[in-house]
Amino acid sequence: MKTLASIGPINRIERSEETHPLTWRLRDDGQPVWLDEYQRTNGYAAARKALTEMAQADIVQQVKDAGLKGRGGAGFPTGVKWGLMPADESLNIRYLLCNADEMEPNTWKDRLLMEQLPHLLVEGMLISARALKAYRGYIFLRGEYVDAAANLNRAIDEAKAAGLLGKNILGSGFDFELFVHTGAGRYICGEETALINSLEGRRANPRAKPPFPAAVGVWGKPTCVNNVETLCNVPAIVGQGVDWYKSLARPGSEDMGTKLMGFSGKVKNPGIWELPFGISARELFEDYAGGMRDGYRLKCWQPGGAGTGFLLPEHLDAQMYAAGVAKFGTRMGTGLALAVDHTVNMVSLLRNMEEFFARESCGWCTPCRDGLPWSVKTLRALERGQGTAQDIEVLLGLVEFLGPGKTFCAHAPGAVEPLGSAIKYFRPEFEAGVARGEAALTSGAPA
Amino acid sequence: MTITTLIQTDRFALSDAERAAIEHEMHHYEDPRAASIEALKIVQKARGWVPDGAADAIGAILGIPASDVEGVATFYSQIFRQPVGRHIIRVCDSMTCYIGGHESILEAIQKQLGIAPGQTTGDNRFTLIPVCCLGNCDKAPALMIDDDTYGNASAAEIASLLEAYA
Numbered sequence: 001m002k003t004l005a006s007i008g009p010i011n012r013i014e015r016s017e018e019t020h021p022l023t024w025r026l027r028d029d030g031q032p033v034w035l036d037e038y039q040r041t042n043g044y045a046a047a048r049k050a051l052t053e054m055a056q057a058d059i060v061q062q063v064k065d066a067g068l069k070g071r072g073g074a075g076f077p078t079g080v081k082w083g084l085m086p087a088d089e090s091l092n093i094r095y096l097l098c099n100a101d102e103m104e105p106n107t108w109k110d111r112l113l114m115e116q117l118p119h120l121l122v123e124g125m126l127i128s129a130r131a132l133k134a135y136r137g138y139i140f141l142r143g144e145y146v147d148a149a150a151n152l153n154r155a156i157d158e159a160k161a162a163g164l165l166g167k168n169i170l171g172s173g174f175d176f177e178l179f180v181h182t183g184a185g186r187y188i189c190g191e192e193t194a195l196i197n198s199l200e201g202r203r204a205n206p207r208a209k210p211p212f213p214a215a216v217g218v219w220g221k222p223t224c225v226n227n228v229e230t231l232c233n234v235p236a237i238v239g240q241g242v243d244w245y246k247s248l249a250r251p252g253s254e255d256m257g258t259k260l261m262g263f264s265g266k267v268k269n270p271g272i273w274e275l276p277f278g279i280s281a282r283e284l285f286e287d288y289a290g291g292m293r294d295g296y297r298l299k300c301w302q303p304g305g306a307g308t309g310f311l312l313p314e315h316l317d318a319q320m321y322a323a324g325v326a327k328f329g330t331r332m333g334t335g336l337a338l339a340v341d342h343t344v345n346m347v348s349l350l351r352n353m354e355e356f357f358a359r360e361s362c363g364w365c366t367p368c369r370d371g372l373p374w375s376v377k378t379l380r381a382l383e384r385g386q387g388t389a390q391d392i393e394v395l396l397g398l399v400e401f402l403g404p405g406k407t408f409c410a411h412a413p414g415a416v417e418p419l420g421s422a423i424k425y426f427r428p429e430f431e432a433g434v435a436r437g438e439a440a441l442t443s444g445a446p447a
Numbered sequence: 448m449t450i451t452t453l454i455q456t457d458r459f460a461l462s463d464a465e466r467a468a469i470e471h472e473m474h475h476y477e478d479p480r481a482a483s484i485e486a487l488k489i490v491q492k493a494r495g496w497v498p499d500g501a502a503d504a505i506g507a508i509l510g511i512p513a514s515d516v517e518g519v520a521t522f523y524s525q526i527f528r529q530p531v532g533r534h535i536i537r538v539c540d541s542m543t544c545y546i547g548g549h550e551s552i553l554e555a556i557q558k559q560l561g562i563a564p565g566q567t568t569g570d571n572r573f574t575l576i577p578v579c580c581l582g583n584c585d586k587a588p589a590l591m592i593d594d595d596t597y598g599n600a601s602a603a604e605i606a607s608l609l610e611a612y613a
Contacts, residue, residue: 007582010585106584108580143525181485186523187579200478201476201484202480202518306542359577
C-alpha cells in the first residue's frame with residue numbers, strides 16, 4: 001500500500017504521434033506535460049491553425065467528417081451534437097462544458113488525460129469553443145480528483161499567461177475564458193443535464209429533454225457538453241486531418257480513431273492503453289492485460305463500466321467498437337473492461353453494484369428511486385440464502401420496468417443492464433439463494 | 448447523538464475570510480447561485496462541516512433562499528450537514544474494488560476504530576464514508592484519507608496507515 005501522487009506511469013506501450021494522438025506525449029515518468037514541453041511537441045499548433053486559418057464552420061465539418069463520437073459512454077456523434085447549436089448569430093452567449101465528472105465504476109481514463117496532459121484538454125476546448133462560438137468554458141471536475149484539479153488550474157494559468165486563453169487569442173480576435181468547477185459528489189452529475197443543474201448551483205436532477213442543452217443549456221443559453229476524452233481528440237483531427245484520423249481504426253470498425261481502453265480485475269497487468277477501435281476484446285485481454293493471474297479463471301467480463309452488461313469468455317472475440325459489442329447484446333460503454341474471476345459470486349457482485357446505483361439515484365423519478373433499493377433488498381436476501389421463489393421474477397421485472405424509455409434519464413437503465421445479463425448467464429447462482437423449501441412451497445410444482 | 452447536540456443555539460456568522468472567498472467564487476459565474484456548492488465547500492473547509500446557520504448566511508450573500516442552499520447541501524454526498532471527524536476516510540466501493548477485496552478493508556477499519564460507513568469515532572478523529580470509484584482500478588482496492596489516495600490497500604496495513612492521521 002502506498003500513497004499515490006497520481007495515476008503514475010502505467011502500462012506504457014510504444015506510441016507515436018501518427019498512431020496514438022491522445023497519449024504519444026505522455027512522459028515515461030508519469031509527470032505532467034507542462035506548457036513548454038507541450039509546445040515543443042507541436043502543442044497548440046492545431047489551435048493556431050483552427051483560430052487563424054480555418055472558418056468556424058470548417059472545424060465543425062472536420063469533426064463531423066472524422067466521425068468522432070462521444071467518449072463518455074453513450075457514443076453520440078460529436079459533430080451532430082455540435083451541429084445542434086443554433087445558427088442564429090444573435091444568440092451570442094454560448095457555453096462549452098467539459099464533462100470531467102468521471103465516477104463510473106472501473107473508469108479512470110479521463111483522470112489520466114487530465115493529470116498528465118492537461119494542456120491537451122485545454123487545447124481541445126479552445127478549438128471546440130472556437131467551432132461552437134462559445135466565449136466561456138467550464139470543466140466540471142469531480143471533487144475527489146484533487147491532482148487533476150491542481151494540474152488543470154496550473155495549465156489554465158500557463159495558457160492565460162501565454163495568450164492562449166483570454167482576449168484576442170493568437171491575434172485571431174477570438175476570446176475564450178476557461179474555469180475549473182469542482183463538484184461535491186454524486187454520480188448523477190455526469191448526466192449532462194444534471195451536470196448543467198449542478199453547475200448552476202442546484203440539486204443535480206436531470207432535466208427534461210427537449211429542449212436539449214444546445215437550445216437551452218446553462219443559464220438558458222446554448223450549451224454543448226462534451227467528455228474529456230472526446231475533446232482531447234479534437235486537436236489531432238484539426239491538426240492532422242480527417243483522412244489520417246479515419247485510417248486509425250482497424251478494418252471492420254464503424255467507429256473512427258483511437259480509444260482509451262483498459263482491463264481491470266484479477267488480470268496480470270491491469271491498465272489503460274490507447275488502442276484503435278476495432279481491436280478484439282481478446283487482444284485487449286490477452287496481449288495487453290496479460291490474461292488472468294495464476295489461479296484465477298475468467299468467468300465473465302464487462303466491456304465498459306458498471307452500466308454495461310456482462311459477457312462470457314466466448315464473447316472475447318467481439319470487436320471493440322459500438323456495433324461490434326452491441327452484436328452481443330450490450331454496449332461498449334467507456335471501453336474500460338472488467339474481468340470477473342471464478343471466485344466471485346454474481347449475486348454478491350450485483351448486490352455491490354446495485355447498492356452503488358441505488359445510493360447514487362437522484363430520487364427524481366419513482367422507478368429509479370424505489371426500484372433500485374428494491375433490487376438491493378432482493379439481492380441481499382438471495383445473498384444470505386433467504387430469497388423467495390419469486391425473487392428472480394421480481395428482479396427480472398425490475399430489469400424491465402427500469403429499462404430504457406421508462407425512466408427520466410439513463411441512470412436506472414444502466415443499473416439494470418448488468419443485472420439482466422447476470423441473470424441471463426448465471427441464473428443458477430441466483431436460484432441458489434432461494435431459501436430451501438421455498439420453491440416447492442410457493443410454486444405448487446413438485447420440487 | 449442526542450437531539451440537544453443537534454440544536455445549535457450559537458449564532459452563525461461567516462468569517463471575513465469565508466465571506467471573501469465566497470464573493471470571489473461568485474464572479475466565475477453569470478449567476479451568483481452557481482457559487483452555492485463552492486460556498487458550502489468553503490464553509491466546510493474552515494469548520495469541518497456545514498452548521499445550520501450557514502444556509503441563511505450563504506443565501507444572503509448569493510441572494511437566494513436559505514431553503515435552496517439547504518436543498519443543495521443535503522443533496523451532495525461530500526457536503527457534511529452534521530459534525531464529522533478531523534479526518535475523512537473514503538473507501539472506494541466500486542465493483543472493481545469489491546473484486547479487489549474492499550470489504551476486508553472496511554472490516555479492518557471497523558475492527559480498528561469501531562465505526563461502520565457513515566459513523567464517526569467517539570474521539571472525533573475519523574469519519575468513514577463510502578465513495579464512488581476513485582479511478583485507481585489497476586490498484587484496487589483504493590481508499591482516500593483526506594486528500595491522500597492509497598492503492599493496493601491491504602487489511603493488514605490499515606492500523607499503521609491510520610496512525611499517521613492524529
